[in-house]
Amino acid sequence: MTHDQAFEAVRQADPLPTDSAGPDGFLSLTALLDRIDERSTNVQTQERIDGATTPPPPSSRPRWLVPMLAGAAAVIAAIVFVALVFTGNDEPDVIEPVPPPTTVATSTTLLEAAVLSPLEVTGVYNEAVAAGDWTALRALYADTAEFEVNSETGETFVERVALVDLVPQTPYDWDGDGLVDGFDALIDDAAKVAAHGTTAFVSCSQLDAGTAACQEVWEGHAFARPEIPHNTWTLTIVDGVITTHVLEVVRTDNPFDTDLTSQYNLWVSDNKPELSIVELFDDIITLAISPDTVPVHRELIAEWQAEG
């Protein structure tokens, strides 16, 4: 099938109800104006309070956000590090990296737990990453959660806006909510290390009842350069969900060993001709990351490593 035929199939599968032009729900201009009248008081009040809640026209977003958010997304996506910021003498409880589960936990089982402590939340975080359960990962965050990135340049941003109009290709809309936002950037980062074979993403210690300090560990990562330190996180957890996620990023060279990634690419080319290299790799040293490719890479990398 060619892509023109595929497009034609889409045209023919148009799900628009056949009676869509009928009266069912079709508002006359008068009815629409009545609706506007009904809402005008609330709308005007809300607009004064919070104009940002209105879906803006495409051109209304401040242009300075583009480089800032795109840069931050790139930093998050590229990254990596472990600074030992939160280690102290009084060593609170430390949760060790969770080994890969023998069975894949479902979203439901991960979410059915009652209110979790900060350590339990980060434990579930590792389980979700190892299982590739992005829905469970997203559900660990409050819908109003704030995501703050502090880079080595001193730039800080708190990301609560949709990136979709600015950098529509990056990152992926992992939670499928139609918005590419900070949550997706977080999940994208986790998905990347998961694709690379990581079995434990972070190791956390509990600072107090509502705060966990973590460092990325990337245990089992196939391509991480050992000398590269990892990012640190500070999580604020209220009622079992993460309400703020502060990420401290230290800039460094590419954290991945590109000799290894290119060897892996060539191994896939030589040994898995039935697989599409274009789908699995962005280029010879970069794995393509998507819900479809993450489990494939994990399986292939294990096989590649087993062959030495």
Added chain:
Amino acid sequence: MGTAPSSDARFRKLYEEHYADIRSYCLRRLPVDAANEAAAEVFIVAWRKLDKVPGGTPARMWLFAVARNVVGHQHRSRSQMKRLRSKLQQTADRHADVAPAESVVIRRSQDRAVLDALARMKPDDRDLIRLKMWEELSHAEIGQVFGISAHAVDMRLQRAGKKLARLLSATKVVRPQTIPEGGEL
């Protein structure tokens, strides 16, 4: 020198020229009730922001862009409800951006397969294809909705089309160029 149309007249023109298209856009992506609400919401936004709605043809793209955001918010709300009910299943999520069964007329099982394949694509790629084939927007117009260039739309549609063709081939959806009227479906 002509007199600028009043706000009422401008809004009336927007409604007459674009309401049906915007409602159709929403109906393709949401259940009927939610779609009707979303279409109304788009025009409420337009009324509130009338001074920012561009004149002429770009007004249509502006409305589509707002509709895209409104539909996105609807999906987000629905996702949140699902989470609250702990009924999260990946399969359900993967189909969350496809108009649900009660709102669609699926004439052929092949259509279901096509919609399933679309649901497996990246949301942006899915929307690009749908805007092209269902709303019949030009690449330049799609670019205005997405805030990207027509050239970028060309390239992304090319990639998305290949991906979709692969997905459909994998599910053995083979569709003739035309379906004879009255033929077996």
